[in-house]
Amino acid sequence: MHKFANPTQFMRIANAIYPWVAGICVLLFAAAIPIALMFSPPDYQQGETVRIMYIHVSSAWLMMMIYGIIAANSAMFLIWRHPMANLVARASAPMGAVFCALALITGMLWGQPMWGTFWVWDARLTSTLILFFLYIGYIALADAFEDSERGDKAAAILALVGSVNVPIIHFSVEWWNTLHQPSIIKASKEGVDSSVHSSILLPLFLMMGAFTMFYFALLVLRLRSELLAAKIRNARLSQIAGHSAAQPAE
Amino acid sequence: MSVFTALLSRDLKLALRQSADSLTVIAFFAIATVLFPFGVGPEAEVLSRIAAGVVWVAALLAALLSLDRVFTVDFEDGTLDQLLLNGQSMTLVVLAKVIAHWLTTGVPLIIMSPVLAVTLQLPAEGYGTLVLALLLGTPTVSLVGALGAALVLGARRGGVLLSLLVLPLYIPVLIFGTAAVEAALTGMPSAPMLSILGGFALIAVTLCPFGTAAALRQAAE
Amino acid sequence: MVFTQLHFSVAAGGAIVLRGPNGSGKTTLLRLMAGLARPVTGQLKWSGAALEDSDAHGKHLRFIGHLDAIKPAFTVRENLTFWRDFWNTGDASRVVDAMEAFGLAALADFPARLLSAGQRHRLALARLIASPAPLWLLDEPANALDDRSLNALTRTIADHRAKGGMVILASHGADLVSGGTTLALDKFTPTEVMQWDET
Amino acid sequence: MAFENFAAFIDMGGYAAWVWTAYGLATVALVGMLVVSRRTLKARTREFEEMKANRK
Numbered sequence: 192m193h194k195f196a197n198p199t200q201f202m203r204i205a206n207a208i209y210p211w212v213a214g215i216c217v218l219l220f221a222a223a224i225p226i227a228l229m230f231s232p233p234d235y236q237q238g239e240t241v242r243i244m245y246i247h248v249s250s251a252w253l254m255m256m257i258y259g260i261i262a263a264n265s266a267m268f269l270i271w272r273h274p275m276a277n278l279v280a281r282a283s284a285p286m287g288a289v290f291c292a293l294a295l296i297t298g299m300l301w302g303q304p305m306w307g308t309f310w311v312w313d314a315r316l317t318s319t320l321i322l323f324f325l326y327i328g329y330i331a332l333a334d335a336f337e338d339s340e341r342g343d344k345a346a347a348i349l350a351l352v353g354s355v356n357v358p359i360i361h362f363s364v365e366w367w368n369t370l371h372q373p374s375i376i377k378a379s380k381e382g383v384d385s386s387v388h389s390s391i392l393l394p395l396f397l398m399m400g401a402f403t404m405f406y407f408a409l410l411v412l413r414l415r416s417e418l419l420a421a422k423i424r425n426a427r428l429s430q431i432a433g434h435s436a437a438q439p440a441e
Numbered sequence: 442m443s444v445f446t447a448l449l450s451r452d453l454k455l456a457l458r459q460s461a462d463s464l465t466v467i468a469f470f471a472i473a474t475v476l477f478p479f480g481v482g483p484e485a486e487v488l489s490r491i492a493a494g495v496v497w498v499a500a501l502l503a504a505l506l507s508l509d510r511v512f513t514v515d516f517e518d519g520t521l522d523q524l525l526l527n528g529q530s531m532t533l534v535v536l537a538k539v540i541a542h543w544l545t546t547g548v549p550l551i552i553m554s555p556v557l558a559v560t561l562q563l564p565a566e567g568y569g570t571l572v573l574a575l576l577l578g579t580p581t582v583s584l585v586g587a588l589g590a591a592l593v594l595g596a597r598r599g600g601v602l603l604s605l606l607v608l609p610l611y612i613p614v615l616i617f618g619t620a621a622v623e624a625a626l627t628g629m630p631s632a633p634m635l636s637i638l639g640g641f642a643l644i645a646v647t648l649c650p651f652g653t654a655a656a657l658r659q660a661a662e
Numbered sequence: 663m664v665f666t667q668l669h670f671s672v673a674a675g676g677a678i679v680l681r682g683p684n685g686s687g688k689t690t691l692l693r694l695m696a697g698l699a700r701p702v703t704g705q706l707k708w709s710g711a712a713l714e715d716s717d718a719h720g721k722h723l724r725f726i727g728h729l730d731a732i733k734p735a736f737t738v739r740e741n742l743t744f745w746r747d748f749w750n751t752g753d754a755s756r757v758v759d760a761m762e763a764f765g766l767a768a769l770a771d772f773p774a775r776l777l778s779a780g781q782r783h784r785l786a787l788a789r790l791i792a793s794p795a796p797l798w799l800l801d802e803p804a805n806a807l808d809d810r811s812l813n814a815l816t817r818t819i820a821d822h823r824a825k826g827g828m829v830i831l832a833s834h835g836a837d838l839v840s841g842g843t844t845l846a847l848d849k850f851t852p853t854e855v856m857q858w859d860e861t
Numbered sequence: 862m863a864f865e866n867f868a869a870f871i872d873m874g875g876y877a878a879w880v881w882t883a884y885g886l887a888t889v890a891l892v893g894m895l896v897v898s899r900r901t902l903k904a905r906t907r908e909f910e911e912m913k914a915n916r917k
Binding site: 443444446447448451454455458459517518519520522523525526527528529530531661662 | 693696697698699700717718719720721722723724725727728729730731732733735736740744745747748749750
Binding site: 228229230231232233238239240242243246247250285286289290292293296297300301303304405409412413415416419420422423426 | 863864870873874875876879880882883884886887890891893894895898899901902905906908909912916
């Protein structure tokens with residue numbers, strides 16, 4: 192584990208697997224898109240709108256996976272002070288927020304034809320919305336300080352707090368939803384769940400795989416640029432330190 | 442324990458001397474609640490349906506308003522550095538601060554809530570549960586809020602950022618707090634919701650002080 | 663953060679004066695020693711044992727920084743009493759001793775918001791006497807002090823050392839200690855905060 | 862193939878507006894992230910190279 196804490200080591204491995212990840216990502220997309228859009232059959236209840244589900248569920252999967260990755264890396268950063276873990280968390284957060292937004296929007300686009308309205312206070316949509324706010328809070332907090340190290344630590348603590356809270360929020364919203372929701376929506380939701388068969392699973396897994404690989408490939412790119420930013424910042428800092436120490440001699 | 446008692450009594454004394462601060466929060470609570478009848482109309486049926494929710498939301502917003510100053514003043518005048526050097530435990534310091542905050546804002550909010558509920562036509566069965574729910578829910582509000590306040594110390598736009606961080610975390614308290622009152626109104630037992638609120642408070646009191654202490658330490662660094 | 667290869671220790675009754683230009687890291691070093699900041703690498707030892715728990719380290723020391731930690735709504739006496747109660751070292755009568763030592767006795771029941779900058783600084787320094795601790799970390803303690811207060815401070819530091827106390831202070835002005843070690847911080851090369859290997 | 866002809870494919874069983882908007886937005890989001898990330902990477906690489914050159 193500690194081997195990965197060294198940025199040079201980490202990036203050497205990351206750069207080595209990057210072409211593979213990117214390649215697999217392209218292949219998966221090449222397979223997933225035609226199957227999801229053309230070759231898979233429409234759902235007997237949902238009709239063609241089931242095709243939205245492939246990207247909706249994939250986005251939702253990534254927003255949760257990325258939150259997990261951020262929380263785990265924040266813990267590693269706070270406990271062992273691995274600089275790389277911090278960079279992984281910070282580079283991931285904007286992507287998590289985008290996938291979260293995508294899950295919300297595709298969920299709405301799926302809900303309109305199915306439920307007749309863009310927004311219902313469905314447990315999943317509501318939890319997703321709250322998770323989106325958590326992402327925005329994380330990103331805002333990480334960027335709110337003049338001293339970037341403070342932002343790193345504050346955001347890492349927030350991510351850990353969030354990771355305790357996400358299950359609690361999810362449970363609360365789920366419970367609240369069963370208390371308030373009329374049964375019609377529940378029924379149509381169960382329709383989706385019970386109709387999960389192989390013709391849907393294949394494009395779904397392909398799409399989820401493609402999205403996941405896309406995230407990892409982009410993560411490597413973003414890590415490179417975060418590392419460069421850190422180098423630039425450090426170079427500037429040492430210039431300032433050099434100047435002030437040189438002053439009395441002049 | 443000297444750390445805890447000294448700090449708690451200092452904060453209470455300060456709050457008493459600057460009682461305008463607490464009164465402002467209460468005034469905000471009242472104003473925010475009173476806005477709702479103007480927004481939804483004065484019909485007793487509508488108001489009594491939303492009364493519990495409105496009181497809870499307004500209480501959360503009022504508490505949020507007061508959180509800003511929990512650590513900011515101490516941070517700016519150097520007191521926080523000295524508190525960090527307490528020699529015993531930072532968790533005790535945090536607990537003293539949180540309890541002081543709860544006593545100076547949570548308790549006044551609870552006392553004020555039945556009065557505001559009257560203006561919103563809350564049926565008679567609801568008052569006991571509303572006060573109980575607030576009593577069990579506001580400690581979590583103070584604990585989680587203090588954590589948020591510690592995280593945004595020294596941040597740009599700290600106040601707005603604080604609400605962005607803390608409000609989503611308040612949703613579970615809000616859900617069960619209003620559900621408890623609703624249960625009481627429909628003649629169902631409200632004990633399960635109240636015990637869940639108590640459970641939240643227990644989780645918060647075991648975890649939040651550590652997080653807050655860590656956040657305060659890194660704020661001073 | 664800004665120094666490398668810095669190694670020093672202070673014995674009972676000893677004193678260290680940190681000297682260096684602005685930005686050389688005197689404050690940073692004092693805060694590191696107080697446990698308020700953590701070194702990227704390196705160790706802080708107390709009586710030969712490495713300090714792991716920064717919470718407990720607080721009881722060894724008093725730190726007087728640029729910010730005075732004074733509540734303007736409290737009187738001078740209340741401000742001091744709170745800190746004495748908070749740390750709970752020394753008896754309650756020391757609050758009065760502390761005010762006398764720094765010429766604040768006449769102001770005891772005035773609200774601190776009426777104090778001048780110099781008086782506020784003296785009130786901050788009075789905490790050293792009100793609630794004693796073996797190690798004093800003082801950041802530019804001579805700032806804003808007149809000659810009489812400067813003498814009071816010099817005397818207080820000498821008393822503290824005579825009783826086996828230690829003092830580490832940052833200063834670019836007056837000499838407040840006799841026979842202490844001087845540590846010139848500009849000799850240590852500044853380095854990068856986090857070192858990255860070139861790829 | 863789930864569709865009889867190209868027109869049916871475009872029509873998506875009457876749900877064209879929803880399905881194509883969803884896929885369109887997903888494309889915009891993914892391509893957008895890729896473009897933004899690559900652009901910052903390039904900008905930072907350039908800045909870093911310039912700093913190195915200036916130092917020497």
